[in-house]
Amino acid sequence: MKVNIAACITEPGSSERNKTGGWRVFRPVINNERCIDCGSCWIFCPDASITREENGEYKVNLDFCKGCGICANECPSEAIEMVLEEK
Amino acid sequence: MPHKDVMHGSRAVAEAVKLCGVEVVAAYPITPQTHIVEDIAEMVANGELKAEYIMVESEHSAMSACIGASATGARVFTATASQGLALMHEVLWIASGMRLPIVMVNANRALSAPINIWNDQSDSIAERDSGWIQIYVETNQEALDSVIQAYRIAEDREVLLPVMVCMDGFVLTHTVEPVEVPDEEQVKRYLPELHLPHVLDPEQPVTMGSLGDPNYYMEFRKQQELAMENALRVAMQADEEFKEIFGRGYGLIEEYNLENAEIVLVTMGSLAGTIKETLDALGDDGVGLLRIRLFRPFPKEAVRRALSRAKVVNVIEKDVSIGFGEGALMTELKSVLYGSGIKVLGTVAGLGGRDITIAHIREAIERAKRALHGESVEEIAWAGLKEEAL
Numbered sequence: 001m002k003v004n005i006a007a008c009i010t011e012p013g014s015s016e017r018n019k020t021g022g023w024r025v026f027r028p029v030i031n032n033e034r035c036i037d038c039g040s041c042w043i044f045c046p047d048a049s050i051t052r053e054e055n056g057e058y059k060v061n062l063d064f065c066k067g068c069g070i071c072a073n074e075c076p077s078e079a080i081e082m083v084l085e086e087k
Numbered sequence: 088m089p090h091k092d093v094m095h096g097s098r099a100v101a102e103a104v105k106l107c108g109v110e111v112v113a114a115y116p117i118t119p120q121t122h123i124v125e126d127i128a129e130m131v132a133n134g135e136l137k138a139e140y141i142m143v144e145s146e147h148s149a150m151s152a153c154i155g156a157s158a159t160g161a162r163v164f165t166a167t168a169s170q171g172l173a174l175m176h177e178v179l180w181i182a183s184g185m186r187l188p189i190v191m192v193n194a195n196r197a198l199s200a201p202i203n204i205w206n207d208q209s210d211s212i213a214e215r216d217s218g219w220i221q222i223y224v225e226t227n228q229e230a231l232d233s234v235i236q237a238y239r240i241a242e243d244r245e246v247l248l249p250v251m252v253c254m255d256g257f258v259l260t261h262t263v264e265p266v267e268v269p270d271e272e273q274v275k276r277y278l279p280e281l282h283l284p285h286v287l288d289p290e291q292p293v294t295m296g297s298l299g300d301p302n303y304y305m306e307f308r309k310q311q312e313l314a315m316e317n318a319l320r321v322a323m324q325a326d327e328e329f330k331e332i333f334g335r336g337y338g339l340i341e342e343y344n345l346e347n348a349e350i351v352l353v354t355m356g357s358l359a360g361t362i363k364e365t366l367d368a369l370g371d372d373g374v375g376l377l378r379i380r381l382f383r384p385f386p387k388e389a390v391r392r393a394l395s396r397a398k399v400v401n402v403i404e405k406d407v408s409i410g411f412g413e414g415a416l417m418t419e420l421k422s423v424l425y426g427s428g429i430k431v432l433g434t435v436a437g438l439g440g441r442d443i444t445i446a447h448i449r450e451a452i453e454r455a456k457r458a459l460h461g462e463s464v465e466e467i468a469w470a471g472l473k474e475e476a477l
């Protein structure tokens with residue numbers, strides 16, 4: 001890939017190609033059994049890493065999730081657990 | 088028609104800004120630069136120059152506003168000095184990193200503390216690695232001409248880098264000299280309209296100056312270095328074409344009395360005038376002067392060529408790298424001349440506006456002569472230093 005002059009970004013959404021989930025220490029794991037579909041994790045995630053699937057389940061996009069734990073902290077029904085990343 | 092007038096260096100710069108049809112000026116006053124932006128403010132207020140004049144609360148903001156304006160494709164100008172330039176430091180790198188062809192005049196002035204409003208060149212030398220092209224001028228005429236050339240160089244598609252035109256504070260800014268002001272039509276012919284290839288345009292949105300992670304940062308820096316290399320060629324062409332149209336040219340370096348000179352004094356800026364006077368009075372063709380006009384990019388090849396017959400060089404400069412014991416120009420000269428066998432001496436002079444007299448120049452020549460005759464001499468001398476005051 002050629003670097004544009006002044007590192008200009010000329011197409012929208014190109015940051016999606018640059019996976020930034022690599023420095024996570026804890027990974028959120030959603031227990032959809034406990035989830036009450038309030039949407040708080042989806043709203044609060046600073047990285048838009050939580051998606052709501054068609055069937056109403058919530059999923060984490062680990063390509064971008066930084067493991068900050070905000071979703072787990074905000075979840076009113078303790079449906080999200082932060083689990084240590086181990087290879 | 089071009090017309091001749093007598094004017095301060097600061098006025099000469101303002102005239103150049105007007106001739107270049109600058110569209111945005113953002114500036115904050117600081118001695119000894121203030122007259123430049125005051126004169127421009129007057130030109131804008133009375134309709135002589137149709138530009139947006141942005142008054143800002145600091146030099147950091149002045150450069151930031153220039154960056155924003157330049158990114159929209161406008162031709163922009165600012166001027167500063169000393170502490171003002173130091174306050175801009177962070178954003179200077181952003182201007183050059185975003186490859187914006189901003190032109191700025193720096194009225195060279197010493198840095199605090201202690202407060203000193205007088206001339207030396209430590210302020211702009213400290214910014215030598217910021218990715219800005221740097222031109223040091225000798226006269227008011229050259230200041231005017233160099234601002235016009237600066238836009239031509241900065242806006243060239245092979246370059247796209249900001250240019251700092253450095254003129255000695257007070258020595259030039261506040262001194263009246265005869266100056267020929269070119270004709271507007273001539274300048275139009277010389278300086279085409281600016282079409283910035285990367286520009287903020289709502290029709291074609293781009294993100295500028297965003298993240299450059301370790302995967303690409305080095306390539307991005309290398310691009311800047313390549314642009315600087317291009318700038319050498321472009322600056323040379325810009326000067327040659329300038330000469331064709333306006334009848335005046337300066338080169339990237341100036342060689343004075345160098346044909347047979349074994350001893351060469353090297354300097355930048357207005358001090359070259361004093362040195363020329365001294366050499367003329369001396370009438371010795373064994374002593375010459377090399378004036379570095381373009382400091383960044385550094386014209387290494389041209390300097391080597393100009394010094395090919397030299398035996399001893401004495402670099403007289405108004406800056407010192409504290410902790411390295413010598414001025415930056417001397418260090419660079421030694422690097423450029425490495426392996427040539429030419430002896431490089433240094434003279435730190437004129438810090439904080441200390442007068443550099445003909446006697447100091449003679450001393451520098453004498454020291455070089457002693458070195459030429461094989462005597463051991465001080466490598467670095469501070470001209471006119473009051474030892475008893477240390």
Ligand code: SF4
Pocket residue numbers: 028044045046047048049050060064065066067068069070071072
């Ligand atoms: S841990 Fe942080 S980044 Fe990851 S999904 Fe939860 S809120 Fe988003």
Ligand code: SF4
Pocket residue numbers: 030034035036037038039040041042058071074075076077078079080
């Ligand atoms: S915050 Fe908890 S309860 Fe609310 S949607 Fe997310 S996982 Fe479900």
